[in-house]
Every structure is written in C-alpha cells, then in structure tokens.
Amino acid sequence: MGQAKSQFTEEELQDYEDLTFFSKKEILFAHQKFKKLAPEKVGHNKNAKLSMQKILEYPELRVNPFGDRICKVFSSSNDGDCTFEDFLDMMSVFSEATPKSVKAEHAFRIFDFDGDDMLGLSDLKQVIERLIGDQNRLPESDMKFLIQNILSEADLDDDGALSFPEFEHIVDKSSDFTNSLRIRL
C-alpha cells in the first residue's frame, strides 16, 4: 500500500473521495487492484489507459456476460479502454453504498446495446442471450414469448420498448436489483 500511496497526492485522494462512494483507503485499494491488471504500465503512470482486454481480466468482469458493455459504458473515450478514473467510477457505481437510482442509470446504459436510449426488442434479446450463455439456447418461440412477457410487465406506454423511466420504475420495485449489481472491492 505504501507504494500506491506515493502515486497520489493528498489532494487527488480528497477529490476522489468526494466524487465517489469510497473512502480514501478503498480508493487506494481499488488502485492496487487496477495496478494488478498491468503492473508495469500503471507503475509508470498511475492513470494509464488500459485496453478493454486488460480490464476484462478483472475477475468479476471476466465472467460477467456484460463485461464488454460495462467497459464501454464507463470508458471516457467510449471505446472500452479505461483509465484508472474510469475504473474507479465503475467500482464506485458497483459499490454497496451507491443508491439504487445511480445503479439503475448505469444498468440501463449497459443493457442499451444500440445506444438509442431505449431498451428495444433487439436489446432485450441480446440481454437474454448473454444471460443464458453460449451453451444454452432458447427456441425462437420461447424467446418471443419471454420478451412479450417482459414488455407486458414493464412497458407502460405500449411502444414496444422500455424507456429509462420505465426501467427505473421496475428497478425501484425490485429488491434484488441492488444486491445483484454489486461488486465487492
């Protein structure tokens, strides 16, 4: 930890503490984890930009079906490559202290594959496909039936897609959502 400490000034740490849901200790710990992904690169430059492949080596992200989406959403350059600040943002959103609304916001963008600010049919289909994994296949009719059920539950204005308020509405009522969208540092 001593090494990590020397890479940040007290001011930077204070900034990070104010701007994330972490304490200073946790921020340093997060940096350690970040450094582990690419020790040399981060050793030279504490805020080095790591490629998406490198970031996806983080255990929780590696097995996460939405790993690449997460990287893209948090990447400040929008291509999936993350600096430490992006990584810290990511961890902060997935931390325990983060309120549901913030998590919902990011979850919505993670699930929104085509970036049209709506979870349309293709988005939902991709989400489901990723969730059940490569080995398992749902027959086309089941998939349709499932999506139809989802929309009938959540699509309040019947436009065939979930907008953010609709999504937030579901998430508000789901007690599992905060639990599942959590990565312990």
Place this chain on the structure above:
Amino acid sequence: MSGGKDRKSKNKTKGWEEAGSEFYQESYPTDLDGAIHKDPSAIATLLPSKQNRFATTRRVRPGQQDTKTSKRRQSSTTVNRRKNSTVRRGSQHNEVQVAMLPDLSENLTDEERIWEEIHEIKSMPVPMAQKKEMKAQLQNATKLRLQGIDQIKWQRRKAWQQLQTKWIEFYTKMELWRNSLKTIEGNFGTGVVAYFLFLRWLMFLNLAIFVLILSFIVIPHIVLQEPTDKDCDSLNEPNSTACCSADYINETTNNDFFILDIIQGTGFMEKTMMFYGFYTNKIFGYNAYVNSSVVEVDSPMYYDLPLAYVSVGAVYLLLSLVAIVKAASREFKDRLVEGEGQFYQYCNLIFGGWDFCIHNEKSANIKHKAIYNEIKGLLQAKRMEFERHNRSKEVMFKLISIRLAVNIFVILILVGAAIVIYLLFSIHIEYLKPTSADSPDTSIFKTLQSIYSLNSSTNEIDASNQPIRENRASADAPIEELMTNLFFEFLPYLAIVFMNLLVPLIFNYLVQFERYSPKFVIKITLLRTVFLRLSSLAVLLSRFYILVSNDLPEGHCYMVRTPMCWETYVGQQFYKLFITDFATHIVVTFFINFPRSLLARHSNKKFVKLIGEQEFELSKHVLDVVYSQTLCWLGSFYAPFLPAIAVVLNFFMFYIKKFACLINSKPSPILYRASRSNSLFMFILLLSFVVAVVPVVYAVAEILPSKSCGPFRGLDSVWEAAITAFMKLPLFFRNIIFFFGTAGFAIPCFVVLTLLLYYYYAVSAANKHMVEVLKNQLVLEGHDKQFLLNRLSAFLKQQQEYQKKMRQPDHHREYRNDRSSRADNSD
C-alpha cells in the same frame, strides 16, 4: 449508435455549460433539427421522459427545475437522503432570503449549499474528469460566507458527516468475515451469501443476549457480597429452603471424569455459573430471605438477583422478538413494494438475474444454466397455467389422492419419529435409574459416576428420602461399561439428531410424487422438516414436563423421581443436545460429506458421482442454524451461559458451513434470490421462536421451582419473584399498573386500536385503488403520446418530402407536387 452518441455528447457539453432554466429550450431545438433530418420517427427519443439522466446531465448551478428533479430522485432513494432533502428545503429558504438582498446576484449561493452540491456530484453518471471539473468550478465559484448560527450549524453537519464516514470506514475494516463472504459470493451468488449473513446476524443476536445476562446476572453475582445465610436448622425444619439448599450444595461431586463432565455439564460443571442451580436467591444488600414474607430493608441500595434473573429472561426474549420482527418487516416491506406476488418476475429475472459479484468461471457457467432453467421454468409455468385449469377430472382425482396419501405418510413418519424419541427417552431414564420407583435416587441423573452404583446402590439407600451419595469406588469401572453408559446417556439426543438427518431424505424422495411446482417443493419440504425438528423437541419437552410436574410431597426437599435440582437438569439436557447437534455438524461435514466430495472429484464413474456430488441446499442449512438457535432460546433460562456457547459455536459454524459450501458442494442449479431466501429465513426463525417461547413462559409462570437450588427456591413459581418485586413498588405505581388491567382501560383501548386498524386498512385500500387509477392513466397518456407522435412524424415526413421536391430542378413537377401536397395538407 452514432446518432445517439452524438446527441448525448452534445447534450452533455451543452447541458452544463449552459446555465439556468433555459436549458431545455436551448439544447433541444438544435438536437431536434439534426435528429429529424436523419429520421423523422426518431422524434420519440427526444421526449424528456425518454431521456435518462446521463443524457440530460445537470448544470452545475441548479435552478428551479433542477432542484425539482433532484428532490424527486432523493425521495426515491434512502431515508438518509430524504433527510438531506428536507434540510435542503431549509437552505433553499435561506437562499430566497439572500436573493432578496439588493446587492447580491441570484447566482451567489452560500457555502453550505456548495458543499452539499459537491457531495451530490458523486451520484451523477458522468466520467471522473467531468466530475472533477464540476467540483473545481463549484469550489472556485463566488460564495457567500455563512455567518452566525448558520455557520455553526453547517460546521456541525460537516463534522457529523466526517464522523459518519470515519465510522463507516472503521466498520468495514472491522466487518467480520468480509473476505470469506466475498469468496462465497463469488462462487455461489447473493442468495447463499444471504444465508451466511443470517448466520452472522444470529451470532450477534446471541452475543447481545449474553451481554445482557453477563451484565445483569453474572457480574452482580460475582461482585456483590452475598448476604450471610441463615443456618440450616435440620432438627426443627428439615425441609426448609435453607436445609434443602445446604443439602444440594453439600452433595459430593466426583471429578474423576473431567472430559465427560465437560460434555455433559455434570460433576464440577454443575455447581458453576453454567447452570441455573448455582445462582442465589438472595437479595444483595438485604439481610433476609426473599421468600420470607416480611423483609426488612437494611440499606436503600440493594440488588434483587431473582428479580433480575426473571426480568433479564423476559428482556432477552423480547429483544430477540424485536430483532426478528424488525428484520422480517424489512423483508416484508421489500416484498410488498415488489408488488402483488410475483408481479415483475420476468423483469427481475432479466435485469437483476446476474450476480455481478460472481468471479469464478465455473460458477458463471452454472449461473448461466440456472438462469436458463429459471426462464424455461417460468415459461413452462405460464403455459401450464392454462393446462391446469383444463386438467381432466380423472387426473385431478389421481393427483389429489396421491398428495393425500403422501401427506398421511408424512404425518405417520412424524408421529413415528415422536414415538421413537419418547421410547428412547424412557429407556434412557429407566436405564439410568438403578433402583425401584419408590426410592428417589435422584443424584443419578446428574452424575455419570452414580451409574456405577447400579449393583450396590440398594445398600446405600437410606430410609429417608435423601438422595444417595455417589459411590466413589465406581470410578474404577471398566471402560466398556463406561462407554455403554455414555451411549445410553446420549441415546435420545443421538436419535433426534439422526432422525433430523435421515427423515428429510425420505421427505425429499416423497415430494417427487406430488408434482408440485419447484418453488412450492422447496417450501413444503422445508415446512415438513421444520415440523420434524419441532416435534422431536416437543416430545423431549413433554418428557421433561412429566418428570417435573409431580407434586412435591409434604416435608420433602425433592419430588419423587426427579433430580435434586430439575432446572439444572433441564439446562444440562439442552446443553447436551446443543453440543451433540454441533458435533454432528462437524462429523457430517468433515467425515462424511468431505470424503464424498473427494470421491466425486477424483472419480469418473457415474455411480460414484451420484453418491458423491452434493449441492448446497440452502433450506437444510438454514434449518440447522435455526434449530440450534431454538435450543439456545429454550435452554438459556436454565443454563445462562448457553448464549455464550451459542456465540462461540456460531462462530465455528460459520467456518463449518463455509467448508461445506466451498469445498464439499458445487453450486446449486436452483436460483436462490437474496430477497426470497431472506424472508424465508426470518419466517422459519419466527416460527421456532414462538415454539421456543411457549414452554419457557409456561415453565416460568406455572411450574414449581426446585426447593434446593436456584434464585427462586421456595417460591411457588418463578413469576412470583416478579410479582413480589412489583408489590414493593409505591402504591401509586401499582394503581396505575392495575388500572391497565381493568375493563375501564382495556375496552376503550381496544376500541381505539380497532379504529386505528380500520383507518390504516382504509388508507391502504385507497392507496391501492389510487395506484390502479394512476397506472391506467399512465397507459392512456402513453397511448395519447404515441398517437400525437405518429401524427407529428407523419407531418414532418410530409414536409421533408415537400422540401425535397421543392428543390428539384424541374419547375413543373415542383409546381404539381406543391399543389398536390397542399391538397394533402388541407385534408
């Protein structure tokens, strides 16, 4: 993709460079043009309601609109934040006042406001670089210094917040088993972690109970000077409390079998603070006995141990109840918010189905599989629903008869188990009772050593009803005999424990025939197993009851055929059961299941795999923990150190279960949800709490305490201690309390409570109706909007086409089109 991204970033930069309420007006028109040129139907995505917060990032200086949105957001999050928002409203008020001052521009906000805003940046969904910029801008902004009382208030809030973060930091550092939880979570997901959190919660509950007992019973007992005892006057009153106590205390104990004593709670253990019998009936600071009716107060300061004993008992039961209800109500509230039943089951599954904490390849695969199964199951259930309504009568009849048969069989098994335990317990008592029924050879219950007097004890029995002294020579008994005795000593407990292990397997097998839905299968097997455990406990308790409920013969210290101090005896039995239970967990986990899992891992044979592979069955493990907790509640009145033992054993239990979970089992293909399993745990715990409390309360209120031991010797019931203490209160208080018991208080109170209940029922019904209405309204609005948008986009398309045609070089065609489109428009 590109269009959306473009717009987003444009919004973003615009959004927060722009100030004030012109935000919407200013940023939308430019966007609108761009988007509409590309695709007129994209207009729907520009509606404010379709935007997420990322797209409409707030400006730095919130004006009217912004506080509205942020307030809405805050109210939807935690209580803590809600508190913040009320505070904010206060500060807004301040701002208004400030704004009224002539010299100050409206932009100038005070320090507190800025400080609050800096804290709010963290929940904004923008990259860190932007957040930093925002913070810097906020810090550099000109601000009003707070003065006077506001300054002090703000400082206090700042300090308080700092303290809070410090505390959270400290707490997370101290958090027990943090790493273990992470590992478990990474491999098994949140549902299983909820179980371990539950285990930890129970440990802290036991710790709280023990601290209570320690500080109000044990420590006073050690620290305070016991008043001098009146000597036993064995000539005149051979059966006075003093004599009986002396009798009990003077009874020799044999320390030859140290280890045996420890596991049985006998011998030297018996006369320690471990058990009820050791505690005194004296009031510290008094010079008299508690049971003699007239008590002279020597000093104004006194400590009434019997009263403390009974009230601590009441308090820790109450504490447990409150803790359970509090935890359960939280779960219950969550369930309620989720809507009626499984309202959002599909959305929950899709959007909250993946545990982001999973970090293990293998578990991830299983998780995929589990979600896949759950989806299929849900769809299947949905389809089956139609079928179920159309099920033919014949099939229905067959199914019902099968279910009936299975249920009868289950009940038979339960009854059979109860009978077996009863018989074994009788054998246990008979075996340990070497002499005929008329000789009250009670000491035998307490010490194993006394069993050795089996052959010779008849010589030792005096004519009187005094218990025999142990035969010290018996310590030389051969080891086989010792083992048989030990076996008989533990026989009923072993039987209970084995029954708990085996019978659930039968239940699991039987439930397959009943063809319930998978979720219901879990619930019903769990319920049956709970009944099994509780019924075995009930038999045990009733056996105890028969043992102690005999009338005390006139002029005797002990009842016929009961131990000298039955409370201690009961405490010992629970202690034994507790230890046996824990030992079986160790044995089963490390010596049975561990080899099994090793076999499964290193062998490829199908049969071996079938035996060896095990899943972490949540319900079974929950039962284990709840059962030991029930024992703790039942026993801790008679063995005050039982909660302490429970804390220690819970601590080790965590590691045992962790071993069982991580090493022995593979992740279960059933999807456990944290919320669902939590409410299940609390329900079972509540059930067994009720079962545990009833006998304890009955014993406290009704059963005659032993004359020779414990804090309540000589009283008619334990509760009498509380009543005598109550009678010592000033008349005024007594009258008040009595008033609560009269009809004059009870009836109005009842009426008021009923009215309140009705009121809340009406409110909730009205709210439910309101929700319905609003939902319908929302749907209607949605349709309206859809309609308007369609009209609008059709119009825009038309206009575009029109413009395109206008630009065409052919003048004639343009003219013709112009006319035709004009005709269209006029339609």
